[in-house]
Amino acid sequence: MTGLGHYLRFEVLRLVRNVRYVGISVGFPVVFYVLFLNNEHPTARIAGTNWKTYFMVSMASFAAMVASLNAGGTRLAAERASGWTRQLRVTPLPAWGYVTTKIATSMVIALPVISLVELTGLLLGGVRLGPVTWAVLTVVLWVSALPFAALGVLVGFVASGETAYPLVTALMFLLSFFGGLFTPVTDLPTVLRHVAAYLPSYHDASLGWAVVAGRAPGADHAGVLLGYAVLLGLAVTWRHRVEESRAFA
Amino acid sequence: MGPRGGGARLGNADIEPALRFSGVVHRYRSVVALDHLDLEVARGETLALLGPNGAGKSTAISILLGLQRPQQGAVSVLGTDPRSAMASGRVGAMVQVGGGSGLPHGVRIGDLVAMTSRLYRRPSPVDRTLERAGLTGLADRQTQRLSGGQAQRVRFALAIVGDPELVFLDEPTVAMDVEGRRTFWAMMRGFAQEGRTVVFATHHLDEVDAVADRIVVMRRGTVVANGPASTIKAAVPTRRVRFASPGADPVRLRELDGVDAATVHGSEVVLDSLDADATVKSLIASGVAFSDIEVTGADLEQAFVALTGDLADAHTVDDAVALPVSDAHTGMDL
Numbered sequence: 001m002t003g004l005g006h007y008l009r010f011e012v013l014r015l016v017r018n019v020r021y022v023g024i025s026v027g028f029p030v031v032f033y034v035l036f037l038n039n040e041h042p043t044a045r046i047a048g049t050n051w052k053t054y055f056m057v058s059m060a061s062f063a064a065m066v067a068s069l070n071a072g073g074t075r076l077a078a079e080r081a082s083g084w085t086r087q088l089r090v091t092p093l094p095a096w097g098y099v100t101t102k103i104a105t106s107m108v109i110a111l112p113v114i115s116l117v118e119l120t121g122l123l124l125g126g127v128r129l130g131p132v133t134w135a136v137l138t139v140v141l142w143v144s145a146l147p148f149a150a151l152g153v154l155v156g157f158v159a160s161g162e163t164a165y166p167l168v169t170a171l172m173f174l175l176s177f178f179g180g181l182f183t184p185v186t187d188l189p190t191v192l193r194h195v196a197a198y199l200p201s202y203h204d205a206s207l208g209w210a211v212v213a214g215r216a217p218g219a220d221h222a223g224v225l226l227g228y229a230v231l232l233g234l235a236v237t238w239r240h241r242v243e244e245s246r247a248f249a
Numbered sequence: 250m251g252p253r254g255g256g257a258r259l260g261n262a263d264i265e266p267a268l269r270f271s272g273v274v275h276r277y278r279s280v281v282a283l284d285h286l287d288l289e290v291a292r293g294e295t296l297a298l299l300g301p302n303g304a305g306k307s308t309a310i311s312i313l314l315g316l317q318r319p320q321q322g323a324v325s326v327l328g329t330d331p332r333s334a335m336a337s338g339r340v341g342a343m344v345q346v347g348g349g350s351g352l353p354h355g356v357r358i359g360d361l362v363a364m365t366s367r368l369y370r371r372p373s374p375v376d377r378t379l380e381r382a383g384l385t386g387l388a389d390r391q392t393q394r395l396s397g398g399q400a401q402r403v404r405f406a407l408a409i410v411g412d413p414e415l416v417f418l419d420e421p422t423v424a425m426d427v428e429g430r431r432t433f434w435a436m437m438r439g440f441a442q443e444g445r446t447v448v449f450a451t452h453h454l455d456e457v458d459a460v461a462d463r464i465v466v467m468r469r470g471t472v473v474a475n476g477p478a479s480t481i482k483a484a485v486p487t488r489r490v491r492f493a494s495p496g497a498d499p500v501r502l503r504e505l506d507g508v509d510a511a512t513v514h515g516s517e518v519v520l521d522s523l524d525a526d527a528t529v530k531s532l533i534a535s536g537v538a539f540s541d542i543e544v545t546g547a548d549l550e551q552a553f554v555a556l557t558g559d560l561a562d563a564h565t566v567d568d569a570v571a572l573p574v575s576d577a578h579t580g581m582d583l
Contacts, residue, residue, distance in 0.1 A: 003368040003369075005367065006367035006368070007364060007367075008366040010360065013360075014353070014356055018355055078354065082346070082350050082351060082353065083344075083349040083350070083351040084346075084349075084351060084352055084353045086344050086346055087343075087346065087352070087404060088406060089344075090316075090339040090340075090342035090344055090408075091365060091368045091369075091407075091411070092335065092336050092337065092411070092418075093368050094336065187350055187361050206290050226390070227470055232437075244316075
C-alpha cells in the first residue's frame with residue numbers, strides 16, 4: 001500500500017470509530033426510515049413503486065449526503081483550525097493528496113452507509129427487489145454521492161471551525177427537504193418543485209427512484225449531477241490553491 | 250535503523266551543504282521579506298535562526314520547506330530543490346500551527362505516528378520514535394486529551410519519524426513549561442548528535458545559547474550576524490555591571506557615564522553599559538556606596554536587542570498567550 005493508501009485507511013477508520021459521526025450518518029436515516037415507514041398506505045403507488053421502497057431510496061440518498069457533508073465539511077474545517085493540514089503539508093504527502101483522500105474517504109464511507117439503509121428497507125420495510133436491481137440501485141446511489149463528497153470538502157475549506165457545523169446542518173436540511181427526500185417533490189408546492197430541479201439531492205434520489213420503479217435512470221438527472229461534480233471539483237481545487245498560498249505566507 | 254545523514258553516507262549529494270540560500274529575494278507587494286538572503290548550513294550542524302517578527306524568518310522557512318518558491322535567487326536543500334527534498338522524505342519539520350494542537354482529533358497517538366511513518370520511504374520504527382519524543386506511555390492516548398506540551402512532543406515525533414537528514418523546528422517549545430523545554434532540547438540534541446542537521450527558530454534565547462552550534466540573526470530580510478553564540482555576544486559592546494547598593498537611586502545611576510539602562514531590585518543594582526570602564530570610574534567618582542561589583546559580557550538577549558534594535562519583538566505576543574505568565578518570565582531568565 002502506498003502512503004496515500006495508508007492515509008485513506010487511517011481516515012476511514014477514524015470516521016468509523018467516531019460514535020457521533022456514525023450516529024448521525026447511519027442512525028438518523030435509519031431512524032427516519034423506521035419512523036415514517038407507515039406514513040402512506042401500503043398499497044399506495046408513488047412514482048411507479050410503493051412508499052416503503054421509494055422512501056428507502058430517499059433515505060439512502062440522504063444518508064450518503066449526510067455522511068459526505070459531515071466527513072468533509074465539519075472535520076476538514078476542524079483540521080484546518082487545529083493546524084493539522086499545515087503539519088501534513090510538511091510530509092511527503094503531495095498537496096493534492098489531502099483533498100483527494102478526503103473525497104475518497106467520503107466515497108468509501110458512502111457505500112456501507114447506503115447499504116445499511118437498504119438493509120433496513122429489506123428487513124424492516126419489507127422491500128423486495130431483484131438482485132440485479134439491488135446491485136444497480138447501490139451502485140447508482142453510490143456514484144451519484146460524488147458531488148456531495150466534493151461539496152463536503154468545499155464547505156470544509158470555506159467554513160471555519162465554528163461555522164462548519166451550522167453550515168453543514170443547514171445544507172443537510174435544505175438539500176434534503178427541498179430535494180424531496182422527506183416529502184415527495186410531487187407533494188410540494190409548485191414553487192418548491194422548481195427549486196428541487198436545481199438541487200443535486202433531487203437528481204441523486206431521482207436516479208434511485210427510477211431504478212426501483214424499473215425505469216432507466218434519466219440522462220438529465222445524471223447530467224445535472226455530473227455538472228455539479230465538475231463545478232464543485234473545480235471550486236475545491238480553487239479553494240485548495242488559495243489555502244496553500246495563504247497557509248505559510 | 251541506525252543513524253543516517255551527514256557522516257553515514259558519502260554520495261555526491263553529501264558534498265552539498267544541507268541548506269543553501271543564494272541571493273534570495275522575496276516580496277509581498279511592496280514589502281521586501283527577503284533581501285538578497287545568503288545562507289548556508291553544513292551537514293550535521295545545529296543552527297538557530299533568530300530575528301524579530303518581520304525579519305523574513307517565516308518567508309525563509311516556507312521557502313526551504315518548499316511551500317513557496319523564491320521569486321529570485323536559488324535555494325537548495327540536501328543538494329536538490331526544496332520540494333523534491335520534502336517529497337523524498339529526507340526532510341522533517343515542525344511548523345507553527347497557530348492556536349491549535351496541530352493534530353487531528355479522535356486518533357490514538359500511536360496510530361497517528363504510525364500512519365505518518367508510512368508516508369515516508371524509510372521511516373524509523375514507531376516505538377523508537379515515540380520513545381525518542383518521550384511519548385512511550387502515551388501511545389494509547391487520544392490526541393484531543395493532550396496538554397499543549399504533549400501535543401508539541403507528538404509533532405516532534407511526526408517531524409522525526411521519517412528518519413530525516415534535515416529537521417526544521419519552528420518555535421518547537423512554545424507551549425512547554427520550563428521542565429518540558431529542558432527535556433525537549435535534550436531529546437533534540439540526542440537526535441542531532443546522530444549526524445543530522447537541525448535548523449530551528451525560537452524566541453527563547455536562553456535555549457539558543459545552550460543548544461545551537463551556530464546562530465544566524467536576521468533583520469529586514471537579510472543576515473545581520475552569523476556565528477557561534479560566543480562570537481555574537483562578543484560583537485556587542487554592551488556590558489552588564491552588577492553590584493549591591495542599598496537605597497540606590499535609579500535616576501542618578503542612569504546619569505553615570507556609558508549607562509544605557511539601570512534596574513534596581515532592593516539593594517541589587519544592574520547597569521547595562523556601553524563602556525564598562527567609564528561607568529565604573531564614574532560610579533566611584535559619584536560617591537555612591539557599593540559592594541560586590543561584577544562586570545560581565547552581554548548575554549544573548551542583549552546581543553539580540555543590540556543587533557536588531559528591537560526589544561518588543563524578542564518575545565512575541567504568541568508566547569504571552571501560549572504560556573502562563575510565570576512560565577514566560579522564568580523561561581527567559583533561566
